[in-house]
Amino acid sequence: MLADPRHGIEGLTLPKGGIIRDQTFANDTTLYLKGDQENLDRAQGVLEIFYKASGARINWNKSSAIWASRRERIWDWGEEVGLKWIPRGEGVRYLGVQVGFHLPAEANFNMMLSALKGKLICWSHSNLSLAGRVLVANQVLLASTWYLVACWNPNPSMCSQACGVVRNFIWGGKAALTRAKVKWDTLTLPIAKSGLGIIDPKSQSKALLAKLMVRGLTAGGEP
Amino acid sequence: MAYTAMLNSGEALAFINRDLITLIPKTGDRSKLGNWRPITLLGCIYKILAKALAGRLQTFLPSIIRPNQTGFVEGRSILDNVFMAQDSLSWAEESNQDLVLLLLDFEKAFDIIEWNFLFSAMGHIEFSNTWIKWVRTLYREASSTIKVNGVVGPTFQLARLVRQIAH
Numbered sequence: 268m269l270a271d272p273r274h275g276i277e278g279l280t281l282p283k284g285g286i287i288r289d290q291t292f293a294n295d296t297t298l299y300l301k302g303d304q305e306n307l308d309r310a311q312g313v314l315e316i317f318y319k320a321s322g323a324r325i326n327w328n329k330s331s332a333i334w335a336s337r338r339e340r341i342w343d344w345g346e347e348v349g350l351k352w353i354p355r356g357e358g359v360r361y362l363g364v365q366v367g368f369h370l371p372a373e374a375n376f377n378m379m380l381s382a383l384k385g386k387l388i389c390w391s392h393s394n395l396s397l398a399g400r401v402l403v404a405n406q407v408l409l410a411s412t413w414y415l416v417a418c419w420n421p422n423p424s425m426c427s428q429a430c431g432v433v434r435n436f437i438w439g440g441k442a443a444l445t446r447a448k449v450k451w452d453t454l455t456l457p458i459a460k461s462g463l464g465i466i467d468p469k470s471q472s473k474a475l476l477a478k479l480m481v482r483g484l485t486a487g488g489e490p
Numbered sequence: 491m492a493y494t495a496m497l498n499s500g501e502a503l504a505f506i507n508r509d510l511i512t513l514i515p516k517t518g519d520r521s522k523l524g525n526w527r528p529i530t531l532l533g534c535i536y537k538i539l540a541k542a543l544a545g546r547l548q549t550f551l552p553s554i555i556r557p558n559q560t561g562f563v564e565g566r567s568i569l570d571n572v573f574m575a576q577d578s579l580s581w582a583e584e585s586n587q588d589l590v591l592l593l594l595d596f597e598k599a600f601d602i603i604e605w606n607f608l609f610s611a612m613g614h615i616e617f618s619n620t621w622i623k624w625v626r627t628l629y630r631e632a633s634s635t636i637k638v639n640g641v642v643g644p645t646f647q648l649a650r651l652v653r654q655i656a657h
Contacts, residue, residue: 300589325595
């Protein structure tokens with residue numbers, strides 16, 4: 268509907284020359300709009316028509332906007348309906364990942380750490396055997412970060428911090444610092460090679476990103 | 491056979507098409523109703539029909555659902571949206587465009603869609619009348635009861651809402 272030329276909505280020109288105006292996953296909708304007030308007004312008008320036809324209304328209070336440009340934004344828009352503008356350098360959670368203009372890498376790293384620590388709160392008091400803790404480390408702790416590392420590449424220091432959280436849990440069963448009995452590189456070996464079969468976040472991230480490259484190259488799906 | 495009878499006469503539908511809604515807590519304050527997700531429980535007969543229809547629809551989804559919607563369709567990925575959102579911001583700067591990225595939140599998208607909107611949308615993209623009639627069967631004489639704290643409430647007729655069904 269937004270693409271209908273009668274509405275005259277201008278989107279973002281992509282590197283290969285196409286234009287994107289919107290993208291949706293289930294009901295999570297993103298609009299890519301050329302940044303001027305009239306264009307935003309037109310888009311809001313189309314959303315209004317869609318609401319009248321379908322009954323699906325935008326909750327402006329829970330929606331956010333990000334300004335991305337070499338210039339400063341010198342006008343306001345949408346504040347009266349409760350739209351929140353995310354300032355440069357800050358992020359907003361979108362589909363489980365932090366998105367923002369000039370977003371520091373820490374934003375997603377903090378998400379990764381809080382995912383790990385959130386799971387630790389539930390598991391650190393349980394009295395598990397080593398095998399049990401390994402299972403929890405792989406299936407609960409680390410699993411909570413796979414989605415994130417599939418689309419964001421942590422740097423080595425972030426990886427080792429995350430590994431530290433997992434290592435402390437494996438050896439101590441808690442979040443507190445504990446002495447490791449076997450080095451990390453051995454833990455991540457498969458059990459057949461006398462490791463514990465812990466999945467290393469660094470290699471997992473690499474593998475998941477490589478999978479995306481394959482996807483991008485074969486399907487031609489990446490726009 | 492039974493299903494064909496249902497399609498044509500609409501009898502016995504009220505019985506099959508009655509569901510039980512129960513609430514599952516999301517995160518946050520549980521004294522707020524908005525933090526609970528309604529989930530619909532339906533009988534087997536209904537689900538078989540729904541599944542059979544969904545299975546047939548599946549094959550055509552890639553050609554009906556525009557590429558901008560990456561949910562529901564096999565082979566499309568949520569990550570496309572994530573990357574597009576992330577990369578568009580730096581690309582706008584690099585290519586000297588002014589971009590406003592609007593992240594929209596639809597108000598409880600599944601419970602407020604008008605049925606007639608769905609049916610006319612299906613007609614518009616040239617679904618056959620037989621198909622639409624089948625889908626209508628899933629909604630005809632639909633009624634619901636809500637179970638809270640183990641107590642089942644009174645039955646009421648449904649007018650909008652797309653069911654989020656527990657499988």
